[in-house]
Amino acid sequence: MDGLELLATMRQEGIGTPAVIIAAFSDVPHAVCAMKLGAIDFLQKPLRPEELRKMVAEIILRHQPGKKFIALDDFEGHLTASKRLINQRDFTTAKSHILRALELNKNSPEAFNLAGVLAELTRDYDRARKCYGQAIKINKRYEPAQQNMRRIFELFHFGSSTEPFHLGEE
Numbered sequence: 405m406d407g408l409e410l411l412a413t414m415r416q417e418g419i420g421t422p423a424v425i426i427a428a429f430s431d432v433p434h435a436v437c438a439m440k441l442g443a444i445d446f447l448q449k450p451l452r453p454e455e456l457r458k459m460v461a462e463i464i465l466r467h468q469p470g471k472k473f474i475a476l477d478d479f480e481g482h483l484t485a486s487k488r489l490i491n492q493r494d495f496t497t498a499k500s501h502i503l504r505a506l507e508l509n510k511n512s513p514e515a516f517n518l519a520g521v522l523a524e525l526t527r528d529y530d531r532a533r534k535c536y537g538q539a540i541k542i543n544k545r546y547e548p549a550q551q552n553m554r555r556i557f558e559l560f561h562f563g564s565s566t567e568p569f570h571l572g573e574e
Contacts, residue, residue, distance in 0.1 A: 408434055411441045422463050422491055426451065435555060439525060444491055467491070479508040483515055486522070495526050513539035513546040520552055532556055 405413070407425050414421065425438040425446045435446040444463060447456075466488045476482075482505035489498035499522060505515045520535030533556055539549035 408437055408441070411438065411443060415441050420492065422467050424459065424463070439521070442491060442493055444487075479505050479512070479515075482508065483512075483518065486518060490518075490522060490525065495522060498522055511542055513543040513549055516542065517546065517549040517552060520549065524552070524556070529556060529560070 407427075411423050411425065414423070420442070423441075423443050425434075425443045426449060427434065427446065428449050438446040445459065466484060482501045486498045486501035486505060489495070489501065502515060502519050502522060505512070506519065509515060516535045516539035520532040520539065523529070523531035523535055533553065536549045536553040536556065539546050540553065543549075
C-alpha cells in the first residue's frame with residue numbers, strides 16, 4: 405500500500421489524522437488526489453529538514469487534541485483557522501475565515517494561495533487560478549502559488565478530460 409492508498413483507507417475508516425504526502429517525484433494527479441483526501445500538503449523530495457520540522461510543528465500546534473481551537477480576530481488567527489478547517493473538510497467555515505484574513509491583509513500571497521487551494525478543493529478551478537495568480541502578482545517568487553498554478557495548468561492542458569483528476573481514477 406502506498407501513501408495515497410493509506411490516506412484513502414484512513415479517511416474511509418473515519419480517521420482524520422493530519423497527513424502530509426512526501427513523494428520522490430511530482431505527480432499532478434496524485435497531488436490532487438492527496439489534497440482531495442485531506443492531505444495538508446504534497447511535498448516533493450528532497451526536503452530540507454528545517455522545512456519539514458517547521459511544517460510538522462505548525463500542524464501539531466494547529467491540531468492539538470483536547471484543546472478547543474479559538475481563532476483570534478487578527479490576520480494570523482483567521483489564516484490558521486482557515487487551514488485547520490480545510491484540513492477538517494469544513495470548507496464553508498474555512499472560506500469565511502480566509503475572506504476575513506484577506507480583508508485584514510490584501511497583500512498576503514499566502515492568504516491568496518490558501519484561497520486558491522480552497523477554491524480548487526471545491527472544484528472552482530477558475531477562482532483557484534485567479535487566486536494563485538494574485539498570490540504570484542504580489543510575490544513573483546512565492547513558490548507554493550507557482551506550484552499550484554503549474555498543477556492547475558497541467559490538469560487542464562495535459563489531462564485526459566475537461567475536469568481534473570477524480571478520486572478513484574488512475
